[in-house]
Amino acid sequence: MKEISIGLIGAGTVGGGVVKVLDKRIDSFRNELGLNIRLARVADKEISRFKTLPVRDAVCSSDAYDIINDKSIDIVIELVGGTTFAKKVVLDALGNRKHVITANKALIAEHGPEIFDCAGKNGVSFYFEASVGGGMPVIKSIREGLIGNDIYSVKTIINGTCNYILTRMSLEGLPFETVLKQAQEKGYAEADPTLDIGGGDSGHKVAILASLASGGYVPYNLIFKEGITTISREDIAFAKELGYTIKLLGVIKKESGKKELDVRVHPVMLHANHILASVSDVYNAVLLEGDAVGQILLYGRGAGELPTASAVVSDIVDVARNISGNNPIRIPMDYYSEPKTIPIKPVVDITSRYYLRFQVIDKPGVLASITSYLGNDGISIASVMQKEGAKDGQVPVIILTHTASERGIRSSVSEIEKMDYIKAKTQVIRIED
Amino acid sequence: MKEISIGLIGAGTVGGGVVKVLDKRIDSFRNELGLNIRLARVADKEISRFKTLPVRDAVCSSDAYDIINDKSIDIVIELVGGTTFAKKVVLDALGNRKHVITANKALIAEHGPEIFDCAGKNGVSFYFEASVGGGMPVIKSIREGLIGNDIYSVKTIINGTCNYILTRMSLEGLPFETVLKQAQEKGYAEADPTLDIGGGDSGHKVAILASLASGGYVPYNLIFKEGITTISREDIAFAKELGYTIKLLGVIKKESGKKELDVRVHPVMLHANHILASVSDVYNAVLLEGDAVGQILLYGRGAGELPTASAVVSDIVDVARNISGNNPIRIPMDYYSEPKTIPIKPVVDITSRYYLRFQVIDKPGVLASITSYLGNDGISIASVMQKEGAKDGQVPVIILTHTASERGIRSSVSEIEKMDYIKAKTQVIRIED
Numbered sequence: 001m002k003e004i005s006i007g008l009i010g011a012g013t014v015g016g017g018v019v020k021v022l023d024k025r026i027d028s029f030r031n032e033l034g035l036n037i038r039l040a041r042v043a044d045k046e047i048s049r050f051k052t053l054p055v056r057d058a059v060c061s062s063d064a065y066d067i068i069n070d071k072s073i074d075i076v077i078e079l080v081g082g083t084t085f086a087k088k089v090v091l092d093a094l095g096n097r098k099h100v101i102t103a104n105k106a107l108i109a110e111h112g113p114e115i116f117d118c119a120g121k122n123g124v125s126f127y128f129e130a131s132v133g134g135g136m137p138v139i140k141s142i143r144e145g146l147i148g149n150d151i152y153s154v155k156t157i158i159n160g161t162c163n164y165i166l167t168r169m170s171l172e173g174l175p176f177e178t179v180l181k182q183a184q185e186k187g188y189a190e191a192d193p194t195l196d197i198g199g200g201d202s203g204h205k206v207a208i209l210a211s212l213a214s215g216g217y218v219p220y221n222l223i224f225k226e227g228i229t230t231i232s233r234e235d236i237a238f239a240k241e242l243g244y245t246i247k248l249l250g251v252i253k254k255e256s257g258k259k260e261l262d263v264r265v266h267p268v269m270l271h272a273n274h275i276l277a278s279v280s281d282v283y284n285a286v287l288l289e290g291d292a293v294g295q296i297l298l299y300g301r302g303a304g305e306l307p308t309a310s311a312v313v314s315d316i317v318d319v320a321r322n323i324s325g326n327n328p329i330r331i332p333m334d335y336y337s338e339p340k341t342i343p344i345k346p347v348v349d350i351t352s353r354y355y356l357r358f359q360v361i362d363k364p365g366v367l368a369s370i371t372s373y374l375g376n377d378g379i380s381i382a383s384v385m386q387k388e389g390a391k392d393g394q395v396p397v398i399i400l401t402h403t404a405s406e407r408g409i410r411s412s413v414s415e416i417e418k419m420d421y422i423k424a425k426t427q428v429i430r431i432e433d
Numbered sequence: 434m435k436e437i438s439i440g441l442i443g444a445g446t447v448g449g450g451v452v453k454v455l456d457k458r459i460d461s462f463r464n465e466l467g468l469n470i471r472l473a474r475v476a477d478k479e480i481s482r483f484k485t486l487p488v489r490d491a492v493c494s495s496d497a498y499d500i501i502n503d504k505s506i507d508i509v510i511e512l513v514g515g516t517t518f519a520k521k522v523v524l525d526a527l528g529n530r531k532h533v534i535t536a537n538k539a540l541i542a543e544h545g546p547e548i549f550d551c552a553g554k555n556g557v558s559f560y561f562e563a564s565v566g567g568g569m570p571v572i573k574s575i576r577e578g579l580i581g582n583d584i585y586s587v588k589t590i591i592n593g594t595c596n597y598i599l600t601r602m603s604l605e606g607l608p609f610e611t612v613l614k615q616a617q618e619k620g621y622a623e624a625d626p627t628l629d630i631g632g633g634d635s636g637h638k639v640a641i642l643a644s645l646a647s648g649g650y651v652p653y654n655l656i657f658k659e660g661i662t663t664i665s666r667e668d669i670a671f672a673k674e675l676g677y678t679i680k681l682l683g684v685i686k687k688e689s690g691k692k693e694l695d696v697r698v699h700p701v702m703l704h705a706n707h708i709l710a711s712v713s714d715v716y717n718a719v720l721l722e723g724d725a726v727g728q729i730l731l732y733g734r735g736a737g738e739l740p741t742a743s744a745v746v747s748d749i750v751d752v753a754r755n756i757s758g759n760n761p762i763r764i765p766m767d768y769y770s771e772p773k774t775i776p777i778k779p780v781v782d783i784t785s786r787y788y789l790r791f792q793v794i795d796k797p798g799v800l801a802s803i804t805s806y807l808g809n810d811g812i813s814i815a816s817v818m819q820k821e822g823a824k825d826g827q828v829p830v831i832i833l834t835h836t837a838s839e840r841g842i843r844s845s846v847s848e849i850e851k852m853d854y855i856k857a858k859t860q861v862i863r864i865e866d
Contacts, residue, residue, distance in 0.1 A: 028648075034765055137574050146747065148743045291739075292454050293567075294739070295734070296568060296733040299731075299732070301726070301727045307725065316581075332466060
């Protein structure tokens with residue numbers, strides 16, 4: 001049985017989880033799967049991290065290059081995070097003909113083509129199951145389990161922090177800032193939460209899913225991303241009253257016969273009986289639609305020490321199976337390349353139903369003015385809600401539209417916002433079916 | 434690029450779906466995956482089936498052995514169903530050193546050890562993703578995506594016919610027989626529905642999942658199976674009133690430190706906010722719990738032409754990848770063998786919460802008598818519901834228990850049923866958390 005040597009770079013939360021899961025399973029991998037996997041080396045700048053892990057001192061190092069330059073290492077696991085040192089580590093490891101496994105979504109979304117190109121040139125594989133959806137085998141499902149399908153739609157709740165915040169806001173009627181603070185205290189949100197609440201983290205994951213589903217390269221920086229920071233408790237309360245739930249959703253839609261891919265991340269209103277509406281707290285879900293399989297949902301914890309480690313370890317076993325079968329490039333990844341860049345549909349070109357919340361002065365003629373602007377842009381109104389009881393002479397006017405163009409909505413809203421009866425920025429939330 | 438030749442035996446619903454999906458994808462498998470897959474032969478006794486399929490006459494045959502004895506065939510797909518001719522086909526194909534793919538859950542559940550043994554001896558692989566959960570990649574998830582986990586619990590709604598019937602009964606308040614008839618008219622239930630509504634089909638799938646999750650052989654005939662034929666519309670209405678939904682559930686539980694596996698199929702009451710309670714109509718779901726990953730749910734269509742074909746085609750690509758990489762036995766299956774038979778916990782040894790419906794004469798002392806028998810067997814009552822308005826002098830008495838032993842429940846119920854105030858067979862439904 002050929003020994004397969006692993007070098008782990010980064011022994012933080014996920015790295016520590018990988019060490020623990022491997023420690024528990026390594027005997028069964030040998031006895032039941034016939035795979036002789038060995039955790040040969042672990043590197044981390046912060047050597048204090050080794051103390052709490054089941055690793056012998058002899059395998060520990062403070063220098064990642066002790067692993068990258070070690071000829072006996074077959075697989076390098078990059079769990080340092082970020083896109084600077086991590087990129088160097090990954091490219092140098094691939095350049096030394098080591099298979100690489102990562103959980104680094106930002107790295108793939110922002111530098112995917114360079115990395116996959118480097119893996120291809122060196123005849124080694126690059127695995128990244130843990131980059132999207134923690135322990136959910138979503139990448140394996142798209143690349144293998146659903147390979148007989150054209151995946152033409154993906155809708156996903158893929159950021160646990162945002163889902164936790166929106167769930168708590170909905171259940172407790174609290175404002176965004178209060179819940180964010182609670183989430184930070186519980187460790188569900190970072191000290192600097194921008195990447196999560198701004199939609200960037202979801203965007204990274206959606207860029208990867210979009211690339212896999214489309215068989216081409218979907219550049220992260222071209223994806224429309226809108227976060228949850230402007231969602232107010234009023235919006236959540238109105239949504240509830242109308243039978244909807246607000247979620248941060250990643251959306252990928254292929255339209256038949258069109259080259260452009262519709263890819264975006266933004267808050268949506270989902271009808272309460274939508275299957276994704278019940279995905280709560282830190283849970284994630286990916287709803288895939290394929291031409292043969294129909295709807296498939298994967299649901300689970302999208303982050304955390306052990307769920308993410310579970311995904312990394314599944315990659316280790318996959319790569320080990322490939323190595324011991326002398327079939328290192330079992331799943332080609334050459335489509336993740338610059339020449340296969342997929343054109344993205346500009347968000348102004350989409351159509352959707354919309355929730356609009358105008359904050360207006362409570363005086364005659366306002367509703368007539370708003371609806372007339374909307375009518376001029378060809379936007380048909382499905383329902384209007386205006387309640388009694390103005391505060392400081394102001395009331396919210398809620399309008400749900402029928403399917404309308406984003407361009408029309410933006411044009412109307414910008415015209416309406418010039419009116420002196422408008423007292424705050426208008427809230428626009430897309431409704432997803 | 435090595436050509437990989439496929440012989441398909443059985444061109445019925447699923448077989449036809451496989452031909453259609455392959456026809457659509459075969460070019461992209463060549464161009465994008467580097468796999469030169471060819472549907473070389475199709476066999477079916479009913480040669481009229483070929484007419485509607487995109488296959489040339491030259492590849493069609495009425496004799497399965499034209500495929501099994503064809504030296505150029507690499508992969509045989511068995512989609513004839515049943516366990517007699519199908520078994521012969523599979524064993525003979527494996528014996529001729531062909532890789533075999535099947536959707537035949539009964540065959541695996543009832544003859545697994547013989548088949549896997551035969552595959553092992555001949556150095557070929559046996560794939561069966563389509564045997565459980567239609568297009569959901571549940572077998573791949575357990576054997577690959579979640580390989581870093583000890584899967585200690587599986588709860589699954591895995592028979593679309595039963596789920597459709599129970600959903601309709603709940604939504605429309607109709608009795609079992611009426612809905613069964615409707616399901617038969619819509620093609621959701623067979624003319625002879627016994628295998629579905631009796632729990633046998635769920636049992637086949639649960640036997641396969643239990644074998645995969647436990648790493649041993651779980652004999653189908655030892656699994657406790659109870660169908661949905663005794664579920665009345667009254668039970669469904671009472672369940673709803675109490676905040677529960679009735680589902681036919683497959684349950685697999687490993688208890689730490691115990692050798693016996695708790696495996697069973699029976700109706701359960703699920704609290705309305707349980708994640709499986711919202712799985713409706715013909716949809717299936719598998720809720721897996723692993724020591725690293727936590728809860729993972731897969732949800733999708735568990736049957737049908739194209740969803741099942743999607744799973745078969747994913748197996749074709751997997752086996753083709755193994756063949757072209759000279760790594761035919763990538764995933765060892767030797768644990769599915771007689772010597773690794775897993776002992777099953779007798780259902781009388783389980784504990785659960787219970788829903789009991791006694792049909793009694795409306796007279797003083799009945800409730801006292803029932804509760805006293807339950808008390809004597811150590812069964813603690815959580816709630817009692819008895820409504821006004823006896824019909825023919827009879828009323829149902831509903832009792833929900835706290836956690837109790839199955840043995841105690843059976844003993845009490847059998848004693849209580851000897852009383853002359855009992856007017857019908859007592860309904861016992863386990864409550865699953």
